Amino acid sequence: MEGVLNAIADAGLTRDDIDGIAAFQIEGSAGVMEVIDEIGLNVRWFANVGIGPSQISAIFEAMMAIETGRARHVVVFHSSCEGTVRTTLGKGGSMPGSATAMPQRVSGPTEWWMPFGAPSAGNHIAMYAQRHFHLYGTTREQMAQIPIVQRRNAGLYEKSIYSTPLTMDDYLNARMITEPFCLFDCDIPIDFSCALVLSADDSTSGLRRRPLNIEATSTVLASRPSWDQFDDLTTMMLRDVGADLWKHTDLTPADVDVAQLYDGFTYIAMAWMEALGFCGKGESGPFIEGGQRISLDGELPINTNGGQLSSGRMHGWGYLPEACVQLWGDGGARQVPNDPEVAVVASGGGIFAGAMLVTRS
Amino acid sequence: MTMYRPDGPGPMRVPPELTSLNREFWTGGFDGELRIRRCNACGKWQQPAAARCRGCLSTDVTARVVSGNATVAAFTINHQHWSPTATTEPYVIAIVELAEDPDVRLTTNIVNCPPTDVRIGMPVSVVFEALADVALPLFEPAR
Numbered sequence: 462m463e464g465v466l467n468a469i470a471d472a473g474l475t476r477d478d479i480d481g482i483a484a485f486q487i488e489g490s491a492g493v494m495e496v497i498d499e500i501g502l503n504v505r506w507f508a509n510v511g512i513g514p515s516q517i518s519a520i521f522e523a524m525m526a527i528e529t530g531r532a533r534h535v536v537v538f539h540s541s542c543e544g545t546v547r548t549t550l551g552k553g554g555s556m557p558g559s560a561t562a563m564p565q566r567v568s569g570p571t572e573w574w575m576p577f578g579a580p581s582a583g584n585h586i587a588m589y590a591q592r593h594f595h596l597y598g599t600t601r602e603q604m605a606q607i608p609i610v611q612r613r614n615a616g617l618y619e620k621s622i623y624s625t626p627l628t629m630d631d632y633l634n635a636r637m638i639t640e641p642f643c644l645f646d647c648d649i650p651i652d653f654s655c656a657l658v659l660s661a662d663d664s665t666s667g668l669r670r671r672p673l674n675i676e677a678t679s680t681v682l683a684s685r686p687s688w689d690q691f692d693d694l695t696t697m698m699l700r701d702v703g704a705d706l707w708k709h710t711d712l713t714p715a716d717v718d719v720a721q722l723y724d725g726f727t728y729i730a731m732a733w734m735e736a737l738g739f740c741g742k743g744e745s746g747p748f749i750e751g752g753q754r755i756s757l758d759g760e761l762p763i764n765t766n767g768g769q770l771s772s773g774r775m776h777g778w779g780y781l782p783e784a785c786v787q788l789w790g791d792g793g794a795r796q797v798p799n800d801p802e803v804a805v806v807a808s809g810g811g812i813f814a815g816a817m818l819v820t821r822s
Numbered sequence: 823m824t825m826y827r828p829d830g831p832g833p834m835r836v837p838p839e840l841t842s843l844n845r846e847f848w849t850g851g852f853d854g855e856l857r858i859r860r861c862n863a864c865g866k867w868q869q870p871a872a873a874r875c876r877g878c879l880s881t882d883v884t885a886r887v888v889s890g891n892a893t894v895a896a897f898t899i900n901h902q903h904w905s906p907t908a909t910t911e912p913y914v915i916a917i918v919e920l921a922e923d924p925d926v927r928l929t930t931n932i933v934n935c936p937p938t939d940v941r942i943g944m945p946v947s948v949v950f951e952a953l954a955d956v957a958l959p960l961f962e963p964a965r
Contacts, residue, residue: 563905568839573870574929576958578833579915580904585929587898588917595942639915640899689917689927690869694896 462499465538468656473669474534479658481506481532483519485539485776489546496538506531514680515808515815516777521680523659533664538656539778547650573689582811583647583726585688586697587639590728593695594641599731599746601641605632606752607727607763608645608770614757615767617795622649623771646727651773655782673788674822676803677709680815688812695743696732699723699810703736706805706816714738717818718801719787720761721780724768729810734761737805737816762797777808784819825851826933826949826960833913833931834905837954843871846885851950851957857885858926867926890948892918892961895927899937914940918961934962 469479479502484493486509493507506526510519516539523535567575579585593599608627615621627645635643665672683701684692691697707713714737722730731745739761740748749755755763766772766783773779784804786792807816838848843859850857859868861875862882874881897916914932919925932940933949946961 563834564836566839567836568841570870572838572844574915575836576838576953576956577915577929577931577960578835578900578904578908578913579929580834581902583902584898584900584915588896588915591898592896592942637899637901637912639902642898687870689929690925692925694917 462496464540464654464656465496465536466500468536468538468658471670472534472658472660473667474658476500476502478534479536480504481523481526481535483508483510483523483526483535483537485510485512485516485519485778487512487541487776489542491538491540504532506535513813514682515813517781517808517815518680520657520659520781520817521678521815524675524678527659527661533661535659536656537659538654539776540654541776542652543774544649544651544653570687581639583642584639586726586728586811587642589695589697589732590641590726593728593731593743593746596695597743597746599743601633601643602629603746603750604641604646604727604731605629606749606755607724607730608632610749610752610755611724611764611768612771614765614795615771617757617793618766618772621767621772622651623767642726642728645770648725648769648774651775653773653775653778655775655778657782657785671789672822673785674820676712676818676820677706678815678817679703679705679709681705686812691812696736697729697811698814699729699733699736699807699816701736702814702816703733703738703807706737706818710818712803712818712820716803717761717805718799719765719784719797719804720763720807721765721768721784721804722763722807723777723780723810723814724764724770725774725810727770730763730768733807733810733816737807757795757797758799765792765795765797780806780808781817781819788819788821825957826951826962828909828933828951830911831907831909832951833900833915834908835953835958837956840955843873847871848956848958850885850887851948851959852952854950855887856890856948856959858888858920858922859883860886867920867923869926869928888920888922890959891921891964892928892946892948893921893924894932894940894942894944894946894961895919895924896942897932897940899940912937916940916946916961918946928959930958931960932962933960939963
């Protein structure tokens, strides 16, 4: 509730201005009804939105509600207590794979991997990474730059979970989870809330914040939504989202000043770099080698608040707020120095994905 | 047909709910057969099992026996201990492409070889492990 109220106040609005609300609703997250009731909203449009086409589908839906005139100011939020669930309910919490939550039988998509000791998305993404290593010569030392650089960013962010520097030795000596992923290739479950206000183009006068523009979005799905039947076992759904995004703008990858790329597992951020055209297919390993290029003062700073690897698994909801902070120049110690005007936000990546370009209007 | 039996506890395994669509796939191994559904109208193989051909939309789709030969397309050596009753040893999760059509893939385990011997492109053939009333298609290095 407090997050929603803070977002409304930060925008320079009151609850009476809010005529729409949407939330990402999954098991254990808050829905719109309790927020509408508790803070006394009267809305013309509301939606609890699931996971397709990405974790931030509620934001894409809210944009469409605004575009079609259903609402002028929509507050969107996601709130989850996944961290508490997993630490209080025993190892793995309600995760598939935990003894407490183990189903007796599986059906639907999971029936094709749960019989084989592959309960985690990490198992599937690790196979994609391994194939990338095999085809393109990518190395763990290259991939390590994602958590190392992001941990440095997290050290400059007051809300990060992990802030002590991560060294290459730490990474290479870490416990393996599912090869080529070690502990530091995997994000961390946390409790969090995230809320933003989206407003119609013609309803931004008098707002407290300088309005930012959502320049383009993409949510295309051009192959099979399946871990093992997808046509290219190195790319996933993000491949088509990344390519399609540029069809809706005159901007090009070279115009992007800061990138917030989904990093539930390190390799997904690398796959996004290729999908969005920051480097060629198969070239993300050399692209991030040494880490300078993706650092705060590099040509493509990524995940400037530490990302999900160091600041926690916000189910894809942390990237857009961090893009806004950077475009507003409010990043403080972690602010990128290039006076950013264009940010890319990429959520999900595997069997669901969505991306957007955000600009200073 | 000899069923594969692991030496000790294997990976965490949750059996599938059997349905009219998937029963032949999940039980064919008791007869030593890997059965994949194929469209009788256009010849396209179907995986996962579906009532309708995703190529031509025909509903004339029936299970056929395939060779059980496949190639490793991707794999990971899993180290994470997902369940207290599962093995603590590393094991291989793989995606294999069937010889009949490389676009038909199965997520599976590679068994009967050290995990570190598994390579992308490696030829493998099917073996079955019983789990309750299903026979899991696993793969081992081709002989």
